[in-house]
Amino acid sequence: MDPTAPTLILIVDDHEVVRDGLIATLSSDERRVIGVATGEEALESVHRERPAAVIVDLRLPGMSGHDLIASLRKEHPELRIVVLSTHLSERSVRASYEAGADVYVAKSAGSEELRTALTGVLQGHIREESPADLVQRLRGGTPLSPQLTPQQERVLSLAAQGATDKEVAHTLHISESTVRFHMQRAKELLGARSKTQVIAEAIRRELITPDSP
Template identity: 35%
Template sequence: MTVRVMVVDDHPVVRDGVTLLLRSDPSLVLVGTAEAGRAALERVEELRPDLVLLDLRLPDMLAPEVISGLRQKDPGVRVVVFTAHGDHQGVIAALEAGANGCLLKDVAGTDLVSGLRRVLRGERVVDPRIMPDAAYRSDALARSGLTRREYEVIRLAAQGRTNPEIAESTGLTRNTVKTYLQSALHKLGARNRVEAIGKASEAGLL
Protein backbone atom coordinates (compact mmCIF):
# COMPACT_ATOMS: atom_id res chain seq x y z
CA MET A 1 0.00 0.00 0.00
CA THR A 2 1.35 3.42 -0.98
CA VAL A 3 1.79 5.89 1.88
CA ARG A 4 1.59 9.60 1.07
CA VAL A 5 4.16 11.70 2.97
CA MET A 6 4.44 15.48 3.35
CA VAL A 7 7.60 17.12 4.74
CA VAL A 8 7.36 20.41 6.66
CA ASP A 9 10.74 22.08 7.22
CA ASP A 10 12.16 25.54 6.53
CA HIS A 11 15.54 24.18 5.40
CA PRO A 12 15.67 23.08 1.72
CA VAL A 13 18.60 20.74 2.44
CA VAL A 14 16.45 18.82 4.95
CA ARG A 15 13.52 18.57 2.55
CA ASP A 16 15.84 17.34 -0.22
CA GLY A 17 17.59 14.92 2.16
CA VAL A 18 14.32 13.36 3.31
CA THR A 19 13.23 13.00 -0.31
CA LEU A 20 16.37 10.96 -0.99
CA LEU A 21 15.94 8.85 2.16
CA LEU A 22 12.33 8.00 1.32
CA ARG A 23 13.39 6.67 -2.06
CA SER A 24 14.78 3.62 -0.28
CA ASP A 25 11.19 2.48 0.22
CA PRO A 26 9.08 2.83 -2.95
CA SER A 27 5.86 2.52 -0.97
CA LEU A 28 6.59 5.84 0.78
CA VAL A 29 5.74 8.59 -1.71
CA LEU A 30 6.58 12.25 -1.09
CA VAL A 31 3.49 14.15 -2.23
CA GLY A 32 4.67 17.64 -1.27
CA THR A 33 6.56 19.90 1.09
CA ALA A 34 5.99 23.09 3.07
CA GLU A 35 8.52 25.53 4.49
CA ALA A 36 6.37 26.81 7.37
CA GLY A 37 3.42 25.92 9.60
CA ARG A 38 0.78 28.02 7.88
CA ALA A 39 1.82 26.72 4.47
CA ALA A 40 1.50 23.16 5.80
CA LEU A 41 -2.03 23.80 7.04
CA GLU A 42 -2.97 25.29 3.67
CA ARG A 43 -1.55 22.38 1.69
CA VAL A 44 -2.64 19.42 3.81
CA GLU A 45 -6.21 19.46 2.45
CA GLU A 46 -4.93 19.54 -1.12
CA LEU A 47 -2.14 16.96 -0.69
CA ARG A 48 -4.05 14.60 1.66
CA PRO A 49 -0.93 12.99 3.16
CA ASP A 50 -1.15 9.88 5.33
CA LEU A 51 1.88 11.04 7.31
CA VAL A 52 3.48 14.44 7.97
CA LEU A 53 7.15 14.75 8.90
CA LEU A 54 7.21 18.01 10.86
CA ASP A 55 10.18 20.12 11.97
CA LEU A 56 10.00 20.93 15.70
CA ARG A 57 11.08 24.54 15.15
CA LEU A 58 9.37 26.44 12.36
CA PRO A 59 9.72 30.18 11.64
CA ASP A 60 6.05 31.09 12.03
CA MET A 61 4.37 28.59 14.37
CA LEU A 62 5.17 26.24 17.25
CA ALA A 63 5.01 22.53 16.40
CA PRO A 64 2.09 21.87 18.85
CA GLU A 65 0.04 24.57 17.07
CA VAL A 66 0.73 22.99 13.70
CA ILE A 67 -0.14 19.53 15.03
CA SER A 68 -3.46 20.79 16.42
CA GLY A 69 -4.22 22.48 13.09
CA LEU A 70 -3.37 19.34 11.13
CA ARG A 71 -5.61 17.26 13.42
CA GLN A 72 -8.51 19.66 12.76
CA LYS A 73 -7.99 19.44 9.01
CA ASP A 74 -7.48 15.67 8.95
CA PRO A 75 -7.98 13.78 12.25
CA GLY A 76 -6.48 10.58 10.82
CA VAL A 77 -3.15 11.99 9.61
CA ARG A 78 -0.04 10.66 11.41
CA VAL A 79 2.45 13.33 12.51
CA VAL A 80 6.12 12.61 13.26
CA VAL A 81 8.25 15.44 14.62
CA PHE A 82 11.68 15.62 12.99
CA THR A 83 14.26 17.64 14.90
CA ALA A 84 17.98 18.35 15.12
CA HIS A 85 17.59 19.30 18.78
CA GLY A 86 17.10 17.00 21.73
CA ASP A 87 14.63 19.56 23.09
CA HIS A 88 12.97 17.59 25.87
CA GLN A 89 10.21 20.10 26.68
CA GLY A 90 9.50 20.88 23.03
CA VAL A 91 9.13 17.18 22.27
CA ILE A 92 6.84 16.65 25.27
CA ALA A 93 4.65 19.56 24.13
CA ALA A 94 4.48 18.11 20.61
CA LEU A 95 3.59 14.63 21.90
CA GLU A 96 0.91 16.05 24.19
CA ALA A 97 -0.49 17.94 21.19
CA GLY A 98 -0.94 14.59 19.45
CA ALA A 99 2.32 13.82 17.61
CA ASN A 100 2.69 10.12 16.87
CA GLY A 101 6.46 10.18 17.27
CA CYS A 102 9.69 12.14 17.27
CA LEU A 103 12.91 11.32 15.43
CA LEU A 104 16.28 13.07 15.27
CA LYS A 105 17.43 14.41 11.91
CA ASP A 106 20.70 12.47 12.05
CA VAL A 107 18.79 9.17 11.96
CA ALA A 108 20.00 6.76 9.27
CA GLY A 109 17.79 6.31 6.25
CA THR A 110 16.82 2.75 7.13
CA ASP A 111 16.00 3.84 10.70
CA LEU A 112 13.85 6.72 9.41
CA VAL A 113 11.84 4.41 7.17
CA SER A 114 11.57 1.83 9.97
CA GLY A 115 10.38 4.53 12.42
CA LEU A 116 7.75 5.80 9.97
CA ARG A 117 6.57 2.25 9.33
CA ARG A 118 6.14 1.66 13.08
CA VAL A 119 4.11 4.88 13.40
CA LEU A 120 1.90 3.78 10.51
CA ARG A 121 1.28 0.52 12.41
CA GLY A 122 -0.08 2.55 15.31
CA GLU A 123 3.01 2.76 17.55
CA ARG A 124 4.32 5.94 19.14
CA VAL A 125 8.01 6.16 18.25
CA VAL A 126 10.40 8.46 20.11
CA ASP A 127 14.17 8.43 19.60
CA PRO A 128 15.59 7.23 22.97
CA ARG A 129 18.35 9.85 22.71
CA ILE A 130 15.71 12.55 23.17
CA MET A 131 13.63 10.96 25.92
CA PRO A 132 15.19 7.74 27.21
CA ASP A 133 12.06 6.82 29.17
CA ALA A 134 9.70 7.39 26.25
CA ALA A 135 10.66 4.18 24.46
CA TYR A 136 10.01 2.21 27.66
CA ARG A 137 6.69 4.01 28.14
CA SER A 138 5.73 3.28 24.55
CA ASP A 139 6.40 -0.43 25.12
CA ALA A 140 4.44 -0.32 28.38
CA LEU A 141 1.52 1.30 26.55
CA ALA A 142 1.57 -1.44 23.92
CA ARG A 143 1.55 -4.12 26.64
CA SER A 144 -1.35 -2.48 28.47
CA GLY A 145 -3.58 -2.52 25.40
CA LEU A 146 -4.63 1.08 26.04
CA THR A 147 -5.26 3.32 23.06
CA ARG A 148 -3.55 6.72 22.91
CA ARG A 149 -6.81 8.45 23.91
CA GLU A 150 -7.40 6.10 26.85
CA TYR A 151 -3.84 6.69 28.01
CA GLU A 152 -4.28 10.45 27.64
CA VAL A 153 -7.43 10.40 29.79
CA ILE A 154 -5.71 8.31 32.50
CA ARG A 155 -2.65 10.60 32.42
CA LEU A 156 -4.81 13.69 32.93
CA ALA A 157 -6.82 11.96 35.64
CA ALA A 158 -3.53 11.21 37.41
CA GLN A 159 -2.89 14.96 37.42
CA GLY A 160 -6.06 15.37 39.48
CA ARG A 161 -8.27 16.63 36.67
CA THR A 162 -12.01 16.01 36.73
CA ASN A 163 -13.91 14.60 33.75
CA PRO A 164 -15.17 18.07 32.69
CA GLU A 165 -11.59 19.41 32.91
CA ILE A 166 -10.28 16.48 30.86
CA ALA A 167 -13.02 17.09 28.29
CA GLU A 168 -12.05 20.76 28.01
CA SER A 169 -8.35 19.94 27.75
CA THR A 170 -8.75 17.26 25.05
CA GLY A 171 -11.67 18.69 23.08
CA LEU A 172 -13.72 15.57 23.77
CA THR A 173 -17.27 15.50 25.12
CA ARG A 174 -17.78 14.57 28.79
CA ASN A 175 -19.55 11.36 27.78
CA THR A 176 -16.64 10.39 25.53
CA VAL A 177 -14.16 11.02 28.36
CA LYS A 178 -16.30 8.83 30.62
CA THR A 179 -16.33 6.08 27.97
CA TYR A 180 -12.53 6.21 27.53
CA LEU A 181 -12.05 6.16 31.29
CA GLN A 182 -14.33 3.14 31.73
CA SER A 183 -12.54 1.32 28.90
CA ALA A 184 -9.15 2.10 30.46
CA LEU A 185 -10.35 0.82 33.86
CA HIS A 186 -11.45 -2.44 32.24
CA LYS A 187 -8.13 -2.93 30.43
CA LEU A 188 -6.11 -2.13 33.56
CA GLY A 189 -8.26 -4.42 35.71
CA ALA A 190 -9.18 -1.54 38.02
CA ARG A 191 -12.43 -0.92 39.88
CA ASN A 192 -12.18 2.86 40.08
CA ARG A 193 -10.15 5.86 38.99
CA VAL A 194 -7.72 5.77 41.93
CA GLU A 195 -6.97 2.09 41.42
CA ALA A 196 -6.52 2.66 37.67
CA ILE A 197 -3.96 5.41 38.29
CA GLY A 198 -2.10 3.12 40.68
CA LYS A 199 -2.04 0.25 38.19
CA ALA A 200 -0.99 2.56 35.35
CA SER A 201 1.87 3.83 37.51
CA GLU A 202 2.95 0.28 38.40
CA ALA A 203 2.95 -0.58 34.68
CA GLY A 204 5.36 2.28 33.96
CA LEU A 205 2.78 4.38 32.13
CA LEU A 206 2.90 7.41 34.43
Protein backbone atom coordinates in the same frame (compact mmCIF):
# COMPACT_ATOMS: atom_id res chain seq x y z
CA MET B 1 -8.82 6.85 -3.48
CA ASP B 2 -6.85 4.39 -5.59
CA PRO B 3 -5.65 1.59 -3.23
CA THR B 4 -2.71 0.94 -5.57
CA ALA B 5 -1.48 4.54 -5.47
CA PRO B 6 1.73 5.26 -3.52
CA THR B 7 1.31 6.44 0.08
CA LEU B 8 1.76 10.22 0.20
CA ILE B 9 4.13 11.68 2.81
CA LEU B 10 4.52 15.42 3.46
CA ILE B 11 7.81 16.93 4.72
CA VAL B 12 7.63 20.26 6.56
CA ASP B 13 11.11 21.80 6.89
CA ASP B 14 12.29 25.28 5.91
CA HIS B 15 15.76 24.09 4.79
CA GLU B 16 15.51 23.19 1.13
CA VAL B 17 18.52 20.89 1.18
CA VAL B 18 17.07 18.93 4.12
CA ARG B 19 13.71 18.62 2.37
CA ASP B 20 15.39 17.39 -0.82
CA GLY B 21 17.48 14.90 1.13
CA LEU B 22 14.47 13.53 2.98
CA ILE B 23 12.46 13.26 -0.22
CA ALA B 24 15.28 11.30 -1.88
CA THR B 25 15.77 9.09 1.19
CA LEU B 26 12.14 8.24 1.85
CA SER B 27 10.69 8.03 -1.68
CA SER B 28 10.04 4.57 -3.09
CA ASP B 29 7.59 2.70 -5.29
CA GLU B 30 5.26 2.54 -2.29
CA ARG B 31 5.74 6.16 -1.15
CA ARG B 32 5.46 9.54 -2.83
CA VAL B 33 7.12 12.28 -0.79
CA ILE B 34 6.59 16.02 -1.23
CA GLY B 35 7.88 18.96 0.77
CA VAL B 36 6.89 22.43 1.95
CA ALA B 37 8.76 25.08 3.95
CA THR B 38 6.20 26.61 6.33
CA GLY B 39 3.34 25.64 8.61
CA GLU B 40 0.85 27.63 6.54
CA GLU B 41 1.92 25.75 3.40
CA ALA B 42 1.60 22.47 5.31
CA LEU B 43 -1.99 23.20 6.38
CA GLU B 44 -2.94 24.00 2.79
CA SER B 45 -1.14 20.97 1.40
CA VAL B 46 -2.68 18.54 3.90
CA HIS B 47 -6.15 19.88 3.12
CA ARG B 48 -5.51 19.58 -0.63
CA GLU B 49 -3.36 16.45 -0.94
CA ARG B 50 -4.59 14.37 2.03
CA PRO B 51 -1.24 12.72 2.88
CA ALA B 52 -1.09 9.67 5.14
CA ALA B 53 1.68 11.14 7.29
CA VAL B 54 3.46 14.43 7.91
CA ILE B 55 7.06 14.80 9.09
CA VAL B 56 7.39 18.11 10.97
CA ASP B 57 10.45 20.11 11.99
CA LEU B 58 9.74 22.05 15.20
CA ARG B 59 11.58 25.19 14.07
CA LEU B 60 9.52 26.75 11.30
CA PRO B 61 9.07 30.35 10.11
CA GLY B 62 5.79 32.00 11.02
CA MET B 63 4.27 29.09 12.93
CA SER B 64 5.95 26.84 15.46
CA GLY B 65 6.03 23.12 14.89
CA HIS B 66 3.97 22.55 18.04
CA ASP B 67 1.24 24.94 16.84
CA LEU B 68 1.23 23.23 13.45
CA ILE B 69 0.92 19.78 15.04
CA ALA B 70 -1.99 20.93 17.21
CA SER B 71 -3.79 22.39 14.20
CA LEU B 72 -3.22 19.29 12.09
CA ARG B 73 -4.40 16.98 14.87
CA LYS B 74 -7.56 19.01 15.38
CA GLU B 75 -8.44 19.23 11.67
CA HIS B 76 -7.21 15.79 10.58
CA PRO B 77 -7.39 13.33 13.50
CA GLU B 78 -6.55 10.38 11.24
CA LEU B 79 -3.25 11.93 10.08
CA ARG B 80 -0.02 10.35 11.33
CA ILE B 81 2.44 12.97 12.60
CA VAL B 82 6.18 12.42 13.03
CA VAL B 83 8.37 15.08 14.65
CA LEU B 84 11.91 15.38 13.28
CA SER B 85 13.88 17.84 15.37
CA THR B 86 17.40 18.88 16.34
CA HIS B 87 16.14 19.26 19.92
CA LEU B 88 16.33 16.26 22.21
CA SER B 89 14.96 17.07 25.64
CA GLU B 90 12.13 15.76 27.80
CA ARG B 91 10.42 19.15 27.58
CA SER B 92 10.49 19.22 23.77
CA VAL B 93 9.34 15.61 23.45
CA ARG B 94 6.54 16.06 25.98
CA ALA B 95 5.30 19.25 24.30
CA SER B 96 5.24 17.46 20.94
CA TYR B 97 3.21 14.56 22.30
CA GLU B 98 0.82 16.91 24.07
CA ALA B 99 0.30 18.80 20.80
CA GLY B 100 -0.66 15.54 19.10
CA ALA B 101 2.48 14.01 17.57
CA ASP B 102 2.55 10.22 17.18
CA VAL B 103 6.31 9.76 17.38
CA TYR B 104 9.41 11.90 17.96
CA VAL B 105 12.70 11.41 16.11
CA ALA B 106 15.90 13.36 16.77
CA LYS B 107 17.67 14.51 13.61
CA SER B 108 20.92 13.22 15.09
CA ALA B 109 19.50 9.68 15.15
CA GLY B 110 19.82 9.34 11.38
CA SER B 111 17.77 8.12 8.46
CA GLU B 112 17.20 4.55 9.65
CA GLU B 113 15.54 5.70 12.87
CA LEU B 114 13.27 7.98 10.83
CA ARG B 115 12.37 5.25 8.34
CA THR B 116 11.55 2.84 11.19
CA ALA B 117 9.38 5.44 12.94
CA LEU B 118 7.56 6.34 9.73
CA THR B 119 6.89 2.72 8.81
CA GLY B 120 5.63 2.06 12.32
CA VAL B 121 3.10 4.91 12.42
CA LEU B 122 1.86 4.11 8.91
CA GLN B 123 1.19 0.55 10.06
CA GLY B 124 -0.58 1.81 13.18
CA HIS B 125 2.18 0.86 15.60
CA ILE B 126 2.61 3.89 17.84
CA ARG B 127 5.71 3.55 20.02
CA GLU B 128 4.80 3.52 23.71
CA GLU B 129 7.78 5.42 25.06
CA SER B 130 7.88 8.17 27.65
CA PRO B 131 9.77 11.39 26.90
CA ALA B 132 12.40 10.47 29.50
CA ASP B 133 12.86 6.97 28.07
CA LEU B 134 13.15 8.26 24.50
CA VAL B 135 15.77 10.85 25.45
CA GLN B 136 17.72 8.25 27.43
CA ARG B 137 17.61 5.74 24.56
CA LEU B 138 18.80 8.19 21.93
CA ARG B 139 21.50 9.67 24.15
CA GLY B 140 22.71 6.39 25.62
CA GLY B 141 25.13 3.86 24.21
CA THR B 142 27.44 4.67 21.34
CA PRO B 143 27.53 8.12 19.75
CA LEU B 144 24.63 8.69 17.36
CA SER B 145 26.65 10.63 14.78
CA PRO B 146 29.92 9.58 13.10
CA GLN B 147 32.65 12.18 13.33
CA LEU B 148 33.63 14.00 10.15
CA THR B 149 37.15 15.30 9.75
CA PRO B 150 37.55 19.11 9.78
CA GLN B 151 38.26 19.05 6.03
CA GLN B 152 35.15 16.97 5.35
CA GLU B 153 33.12 19.48 7.37
CA ARG B 154 34.55 22.36 5.34
CA VAL B 155 33.82 20.61 2.04
CA LEU B 156 30.23 19.81 3.05
CA SER B 157 29.63 23.30 4.47
CA LEU B 158 30.72 24.95 1.20
CA ALA B 159 28.70 22.46 -0.84
CA ALA B 160 25.65 23.21 1.32
CA GLN B 161 25.98 26.85 0.26
CA GLY B 162 25.82 25.77 -3.38
CA ALA B 163 29.52 25.78 -4.24
CA THR B 164 30.65 23.50 -7.07
CA ASP B 165 33.54 21.06 -6.66
CA LYS B 166 35.74 23.52 -8.55
CA GLU B 167 34.74 26.40 -6.27
CA VAL B 168 35.27 24.29 -3.14
CA ALA B 169 38.71 23.27 -4.41
CA HIS B 170 39.67 26.89 -5.09
CA THR B 171 38.45 28.08 -1.67
CA LEU B 172 40.23 25.32 0.26
CA HIS B 173 43.33 25.28 -1.98
CA ILE B 174 42.98 21.59 -2.80
CA SER B 175 42.37 19.66 -6.01
CA GLU B 176 38.91 18.78 -7.31
CA SER B 177 39.75 15.08 -6.96
CA THR B 178 40.49 15.69 -3.26
CA VAL B 179 37.13 17.43 -2.91
CA ARG B 180 35.42 14.40 -4.47
CA PHE B 181 37.39 12.09 -2.17
CA HIS B 182 36.22 13.94 0.96
CA MET B 183 32.65 13.99 -0.35
CA GLN B 184 32.73 10.24 -0.98
CA ARG B 185 34.13 9.51 2.49
CA ALA B 186 31.40 11.66 4.04
CA LYS B 187 28.76 9.73 2.07
CA GLU B 188 30.14 6.45 3.39
CA LEU B 189 30.22 7.71 6.98
CA LEU B 190 26.66 9.04 6.89
CA GLY B 191 25.14 6.30 4.74
CA ALA B 192 24.17 8.65 1.91
CA ARG B 193 23.95 7.89 -1.80
CA SER B 194 24.17 11.36 -3.30
CA LYS B 195 25.63 14.80 -2.68
CA THR B 196 22.20 16.17 -1.74
CA GLN B 197 21.58 13.36 0.73
CA VAL B 198 24.95 13.64 2.46
CA ILE B 199 24.53 17.39 2.93
CA ALA B 200 21.02 16.91 4.28
CA GLU B 201 22.18 14.14 6.61
CA ALA B 202 25.06 16.28 7.91
CA ILE B 203 22.65 19.14 8.63
CA ARG B 204 20.14 16.83 10.34
CA ARG B 205 22.88 15.47 12.61
CA GLU B 206 24.10 19.03 13.29
CA LEU B 207 27.56 18.24 11.91
CA ILE B 208 27.29 21.35 9.73
CA THR B 209 24.81 24.18 9.35
CA PRO B 210 23.53 25.55 6.02
CA ASP B 211 25.13 28.94 6.66
CA SER B 212 28.48 27.68 7.96
CA PRO B 213 31.33 29.92 6.79
